[in-house]
Amino acid sequence: MKLTIQEVAEKAGVGVGTVSRVLNNHKSVRPETRERVSAAMQELGFIPNPHARRVAGGKSYTVSIILQVVGTEFYIRLLSGLEKTLETHRYDSALFPLIGRERLERYLNSSTLAYQSDGIVMASHNLGDLYPDGKLPTRQPVVIVDGNSCHYDSVYLDNELGGELAARALAALDGEKYAISVHQDLDTVFKTTVFQDRMRGFKNYFENNHTAMPEANIQTITFDLENARRATQHILDTATLPVNIFAAADLIAMAVIDETRARNLEIGRDVRVIGFDDHPWAKEHGLTTLHQPVEAMGATAAELLVERLSGYDGAPRQVRFEPRLIERRSTLQQEDSEI
Amino acid sequence: MKLTIQEVAEKAGVGVGTVSRVLNNHKSVRPETRERVSAAMQELGFIPNPHARRVAGGKSYTVSIILQVVGTEFYIRLLSGLEKTLETHRYDSALFPLIGRERLERYLNSSTLAYQSDGIVMASHNLGDLYPDGKLPTRQPVVIVDGNSCHYDSVYLDNELGGELAARALAALDGEKYAISVHQDLDTVFKTTVFQDRMRGFKNYFENNHTAMPEANIQTITFDLENARRATQHILDTATLPVNIFAAADLIAMAVIDETRARNLEIGRDVRVIGFDDHPWAKEHGLTTLHQPVEAMGATAAELLVERLSGYDGAPRQVRFEPRLIERRSTLQQEDSEI
DNA sequence: CTGAAAGCGCTTACAG
């Protein structure tokens, strides 16, 4: 059952060094030899022992992904982008939930896998509130995704721009303007600034254009459907139709749509709404929203980390992704379009 | 920076073999020597390289925890129980989110950490729908927690009993009886039967006691606050007060309480509710609920796995935990008690 | 381009 490069070498009629070289994609292997070895591995069903690779080569080919444990679509997509790309480069990944600070410390301080991995991907966290100097106490390369820090390679969406784009689209519509944003629980280690960024951009647009956007029209809620629903009710109870709402996340926009329907009002005519994320289901609901290339962001973060692990040692790189406004029925002022 | 048992051995004035022995808690080390070595490790801040241990000893001291990625209180508590106990036994753990089937296959089939770990803890899944024979395709020891399978050591709560206890408590109260249960999304790999089990016990009680519990009084919803709220509204819109509601999870019970208050009705007098879980916050809300020793279940699962990893090879063991009814204000019929 | 050999940091019989 336990295969080693030993048997692969024999089968292929080469030395173990050569097997190791094809395993590591060394350029200095004749294509023909490489072929033969690959075939042997294939036939035998050989799987290299990552622990041995680590011991011998000083690399574990393992990356730790630290994130808040939430089952939201965003993280599932982000993870998928990360893992797919890491796999391409023959890196494996393990998840470490960011539940509390002492837990994070433990990860970083003991003989844990998290610590022994070659690098760390940190999701949705700028590290500032966690560590005064904004650095993780580790010597591993770190990349940040869905957040940014001047100390580490970072991949982030320009959320502020997203807020601006939403504001501009909303401003073009007639009727009152509202927004529903999200605030994080204060007692969590998990801190993201994405929602604040979106709202900053949103408000800025109105300010810069001397358009009215009363602070009172902005509600900030915790991230769940029920609160989103309640916030929508609050708006619809008091506002004069039509109203235009910027929901800082698609999920919230869905609550707006639901409540609108529950009141027999019409999306597009009475209530216009713009979401944020462009999750796969946004399309079928005709939701105008800001598209966020989540998988691509994950993939890019993975690439950056792999480069570091391959020896790149330049200054921290900031990769900025731009959100794109996807216009759908939920902001169409005209009477119902065909579909 | 990189310390090895070499330097520890020198510092302690012993051979590397001895250092290794104290590392592995071998009995055959003189207490005095053990002391000296421990002190040396302490001083040097030595951390053993788990990969080397794996290669040399054939064990990685690593356990894979496979679970649905959801940030619910239940899983955070379960994880805490698991990890704490594993740590005691010097095992490390990594999380592998059960997002899709192909992902699980990948974990189990490649040179991944999940595959290379010494054992697997599978949470909230009976494996039946995932694999026809109800077994994970791996040679690693597996233990199941919050679920059970005749093929593996399992640690589970008697959810059926919990349902019965809830029914009995509800039956003792005057007024109509209702229940709000939970169904899983069908398109998820994640399958748990806990809610079905709770409802089976609940219904059984009424049947066995020839008491009325119309099927129509039972609603089954997806697990979120908004649906819970809606289900409660449905009940309160139609029922005659007082009503007694069994909520299959504390979170749902909270929605019942919220909606009750929103209608200016009184918990205990107009609406009685029993939850399930006894999460820490249940107490402060005066929620009567079924206590579930989540951390203890995690700890027990960890113990069972460690025993397997230490060589135990008996038949699968089933450890059943019993829920306990905790009576609080939410089922107190009397007029308001003082606090 | 490739083989033989030393080495990674640990564990574990084997002697004593």
Add this chain to the structure above:
DNA sequence: CTGAAAGCGCTTACAG
């Protein structure tokens, strides 16, 4: 009870 030595499965200069 403990040291010296072989070995775990791989990687990587070092020669050729």
